[in-house]
Amino acid sequence: MKKQKIASIALAMALSTSTFVGNINLVGADSTEAGKNTNTRAENEKDQIGRIEKELEALKKDLANKLNEKASLEKEKKALEEEIKEAKAKLGKELKKAEEKLEEAKNAQAQDQKLIDEAKKRIQGLEEENTRLDKAITENNLKLGQLEKNKDDIEELKGKIEKGKDFKTQLEAKKKDAENKLEQAKKDLAKAKLEVEKHEAYSKKIEEDINKNKAKLEENTKELAKISQEISELEAKNFDNAENEKSLAANKDIITTYENGLAKKESLEKELASLKKANPNYDPDLDKNIEEKENEISSIEKEMTKLDGQKKDITQLIEKRTKNIEKAKSEKEEYRTELESIRKNIKAKEAEIQNLEFAVQNAKEAEENQKQARKEGKDDSSLGNPSTNRERAEKDLATAREGLKELQVKEKDLENKMDQKDKEVANYVQLNDVDQGKLVGIGEQLNVKKAALGKINQEKEELENKKNQDPTSEETKREIKQAEDGLSVLNSSLSGIKISYEKAKTEVARLEKLIAENEQNAKNKEERLKTLKADKAKKEEEKDRLEKLLAKDEKEKPKYDKEHLQPARKQQEAAEEAVKTQERSLAEANEGITKVDQEIAENTEALKNLGAYDATKEKLEKENLSKKDSIENNKKTIESINQEIDKINKRVPDRKMDYAKAAAKLSEERGKNNDLIAKIADMEKKLTKLNGEISLKQGQIDTANKDIRSKQLSLDALKQMAEKEKNKPERRPEEKKPDQSGEAPQVKPDVKKPDQSGEAPQVKPDVKKPDQSGEAPQVKPDVKKPNESGKAPQVKPDVKKPSESGKTPQAKPETKKPEQEKQKPENPKENSKQKQRKAKKPISPEKKLALAKLKKAHEENKIINKALRMLIEKYPNIIRSVRGKVLNWLAKSNTQLERAEKILAEYE
Known part of the structure; x- marks a missing residue:
């Protein structure tokens, strides 16, 4: 419970201090950013660096205090552990001896019960075997009785065999007669089938003619309906162009209005550019x-x-x-x-x-x-x-x-x-x-x-x-503001009618084409109507002819079927019934013969068995004698096992007495040591409380380490940017036109390409290479190392090797790894292309700071994500409500980590 409580508090602290990756706008640079005062930027960056250095120093002092507090708690814990060890050593040897005696008595009772259970199982197995042997003896006795009975039936079996042979001869004669009649019936059936097939073929031909004519008539009807519909549609069509010409004039007016607005907008933009050029320091934002x-x-x-x-x-x-x-x-x-x-x-x-x-x-x-x-x-x-x-x-x-x-x-x-x-x-x-x-x-x-x-x-x-400090006069600002407002109103107006303008251009082309098509369609209408009416007359004549043919065939088919096809089918059915009758007679004869053969075989086998009467009887009697001996031996074994159980049962009262004496002795010894046991229990409670306080203090130390690392990252990034700004030659930015999406082009910082993990490279302070564990060294304040209790080491300003205590070290700015070195392109052409890509418009300090913040938040989220997963694995039985919140946070965090990596990759 104590560990779960500590884990719950740690999780709550992690969730409350977590930083989500937000929508940091890194896209689009203001067209006036390049004109800002370089000296003002440098001063701002210098102030920021000084402030962050002060905050970093304060954080390191706070971390040193926390580490000292933790070291004090661990010292107190070690002293308490020694005290508990000494107290436990003082517990009487007699108490341990009494516990061992009680355990021996308990084990002896359990061993006796185990022996009794095993003996009962053996008795049960022997009794089951005796039951099986008794059953086998009974079966053998029944077989012996049957042998005596069969001996008196030999003559009866011989008579049955002779009668079966006579009856078989009669059945074979009946079978031959059925075969001859069946052959004749099959010939008559084949003849009847040929007659039916002939009449069915003719009847089917008539039916096919009916179906063909019906299909033709249906097709004719559909074509007539289609022609009539087309005639109706053509007669209903109106190719008047009066409305189309009115719509054409209205759309041309919209086009004229929009193009005049564009010309006015161009004039205002030239005027505004002139004012801004005369006042370069003016900043409207x-x-x-x-x-x-x-x-x-x-x-x-x-x-x-x-x-x-x-x-x-x-x-x-x-x-x-x-x-x-x-x-x-x-x-x-x-x-x-x-x-x-x-x-x-x-x-x-x-x-x-x-x-x-x-x-x-x-x-x-x-x-x-x-x-x-x-x-x-x-x-x-x-x-x-x-x-x-x-x-x-x-x-x-x-x-x-x-x-x-x-x-x-x-x-x-x-x-x-x-x-x-x-x-x-x-x-x-x-x-x-x-x-x-x-x-x-x-x-x-x-x-x-x-x-x-x-x-x-x-x-x-x-x-x-x-x-x-802006020197621009109020009158000039007012003129610029009026020009910008006028341009904004005009842009809004043009934006409102731009869609109408685009639609009007399309509509003018469509209407001009439609008017021309209507004039041509009016000419084609009369010619098409004339052709359709002639086709309709021909189709109506064809329809009359097909209806007459169909009526004739539908009258002839029923008459033919009644006079020819139906009598032929009845004759075929009679022939089929005759074949079935003869097949049944043949099957009955075959079945009778099979049955008689089986009876003869059975009776013959019975005679053979009677011949082996003496040998079988002797064999069965020997088996019965052997099984009876086995039953007697099993009964003796059961009696012997029962005697063993009785011996064990006689030991039970003595075993109980030994157990009671051992329990009384143990209770007596425990009474003597109650005060010492209570004292040990109190010290162990105090030790548990100290462990909780140490774990809580370690959580505070981890948080402080994270804050120091975050501040160090921001400080290093600002210093690096300030150095670049100091060494960079001043130049005016080139204006870029917005792309088709209407958005300003993205400004990409001069940063390195991400490694294969998909993460942006860290801004690196001057630190030593990581050790063979692959993890970056921690930045530590100059304090003494705590005892080897398995906790995180003290933080020192000098860069040292990471802790060997087994704890996960704090995430630090990554140093260059061999994998990143391998990714450098070896092709000179590729190197030149990369230099060309990097030689783009320089990113502003504001954008660089935003990028540094995003990297910081991204790294913090990764650390918190890892820490929470470790806690869940270490304390799987944590409170359900807290576990659910953690898992939800991890799902959101993973989504936002992916998003941050995409943004960072764009700026690499």
Whole structure:
């Protein structure tokens, strides 16, 4: 439970401090970015570097304090472990000897029971074998009786064999006659089939002619309908061009309006370009950027207010649950008091029932004595009325038993209520543990928000200073603003009618073509109608001819079938029935012959068996004698096994006595060492608590390491960018036209190609090569190494080898690996192409910073993802609700990791 609780808190901390990869806009560069003041950029980057270095130093000091605290806890743990070891060594040797004695007695009892069970199984197997042997003897006796019976039937069997041969001769004669008749019937059937086939062929020909004519008639009808429909459609068609000409004029007006708007837009763009060229320092986005920073500040403050509210709510919930725990304990004590009272009542009721049962028994005896006295004619007045006394006592007994049941029900109900209160207390404690973890997470989030708020306030002040330094006059700004607003309105107007313009161009071409086609179609209409009407007349004549032919064939076919086909079929059916009759006669004869042959064979075999009578009888008698001997031997073995069981059973009381003595001795020794055992138990509880505190402190150290690594990455990236900006010659950017999608071209940073893993290469500080484990070394503050307890090592500023403690080291900026070196192209042409790709427009510092943030978030997500998976594997029985949240987070994290890698790959 303690380990699960620690894992739950660690998971809550990981989830609360995790950074999701958001929608960081790295695409599109403002057309005016290249014109910004280079000196201002350098100053901003220098301020950022100084601020991050201060934050990094503070984080390292905090990490050193945490490591010292952890080392102190581990020292305390080691001392406690030594104390527990010494206490356990003091436990009496007699206690260990008593435990061994009790175990020996227990094993002896188990061994005796095992021997008894095995003996019983052997007895059962022998009894089953005797049953099988008895059954086999009975079967052999039946066979011997049958042998005696068959000896008297020899003459009878010989007579049956002779009669069977005579009957077989008669059946063979009957078979030959059936074969001759069957052959003649088959010839008659073949002749009848030929006659039927001839008439069916002629009838089928008539039917085919009918079907062909029906198909032709149906096709003729369809063609007539089609011609009539086409005539109707042609007559209904209207090829008037009046509406088309009106629509054509309207669409041409739309085209003229749009093209005039384009000309006006071009004029405004030239005017705006001239104004901007005269005022190169003018930045229209400053007010907008300041407003965005203010919105960000407001958003973070709202989030912090929300987190404070959550913290307050959780604190109130914990306090409320604590009160509920006290209340539940109080209610449980009330139930316990009531339960003790009820149990006293139950004992009293049981005593009452016992007295009433005794009274009933006395009344019954008195009643019997009264009956006996009356039989003997003695005076029974001294006995009173025992029958009435018995009925009253039985009634009182029934009432008392019912009362006992009610008290037992109340007892059970109170026990259930006490169990329920225990469960409520456990549930409240568990919920409080989870919420304590949430409070830790909220505190971490509030610290992150405060840091972000200070950074954004600084950026806002820089933008306001830049705005105050702009030399552009208000009149010029107003003119530029009016030109931009006019151009925006005109763009909006043109954008609104652009679709109509494109449609109008297409519609004009379509209408001009349609008008020409209508004029031609009007001419073709009359010619086509004339041709269709002539075809319709021909089809109607063909229809009349086919209807007459069809009527003639449909009348002739039924007449032919009745006079010729049906009589031929009846004659064929009669011939088929004759063939079946003769086949049945032949089958009966064959079956009779087979049956007679079988009877003869059986009787012959019986005669042979009777000839072996003496040998078979001797064999069966020997088998019976052998089986009886086996049964006797098995009975003796069973008797011997039962004697062994009796010997073992005689040892049972002694075994029980030995066990009781050993148990008493062990109880005595444990009583002597109770105080020491209790002390060891208390120290072990304290050790468990220390382990939990050490694990929690290790989680804080891991978080601090992650923050240091993140800050170090940002610092190295800013330093590298500042160095590049310092050494880069100033040049004006070339304007690029937007692509067909309407979006600005993507600006790609000058970064290396990703390795085969799909991840962007890390910005690398000046660190040593990783050791053979393949992991980057950790950046550690200059503190002493903790004891070899298996925990993470202290962090030092100097780059050292990673920890050998077995823990997973902190993820650090990756150094160049052999795989990346192998991926360098060996072809000179490919090298020149890569240089050409890198020689594109330089990326701005803002975009570089955004790219560094994305890399940082991407690396943090990978670390958290790995840590959570390790926790789930190490503590598989973790609370279900926490496990579900972790798995959901991992699913989202994997999706966003893939997305981040795609964005980074685009900028490589």
